[in-house]
Amino acid sequence: MAYVITEACIDVKDGACVVCCPVDCIYEGSRSLYIHPDECINCGLCVSVCPTRAIYDAHDLPTELREYERINSEFFGPAVTALGSPGGACDVGSTGIDHPEIRSYTRQ
Ligand code: SF4
Ligand code: SF4
Numbered sequence: 393m394a395y396v397i398t399e400a401c402i403d404v405k406d407g408a409c410v411v412c413c414p415v416d417c418i419y420e421g422s423r424s425l426y427i428h429p430d431e432c433i434n435c436g437l438c439v440s441v442c443p444t445r446a447i448y449d450a451h452d453l454p455t456e457l458r459e460y461e462r463i464n465s466e467f468f469g470p471a472v473t474a475l476g477s478p479g480g481a482c483d484v485g486s487t488g489i490d491h492p493e494i495r496s497y498t499r500q
Pocket of ligand 2 (some may be wrong): 400401404405407408444
């Protein structure tokens with residue numbers, strides 16, 4: 393299991409996690425970033441730099457944020473970006489696309 397970006401990243405996207413990720417597996421949408429579930433090596437470095445505490449080990453997700461494991465995974469699938477597993481976010485750049493549930497998210 394990988395690490396997961398949750399709602400506290402939405403509309404923040406400062407990119408601190410991207411800079412520290414050793415395998416470049418954090419991809420950019422329009423309102424949020426997304427961690428690739430197969431490319432993440434579970435090092436945990438991104439957790440310590442996130443100013444909004446948006447990142448969790450999937451095993452430790454609070455109940456109310458559990459859906460974000462699916463959202464991060466579906467971002468790469470055919471129904472959203474169809475990126476598959478590109479092997480690095482740098483070459484992909486900003487997709488300008490969000491998972492539909494992030495797109496429609498209204499901050500509380
Ligand atoms: S846990 Fe490590 S490999 Fe996974 S997204 Fe964070 S920094 Fe990248
Ligand atoms: S460090 Fe946190 S708030 Fe910043 S882009 Fe990454 S997940 Fe989003």
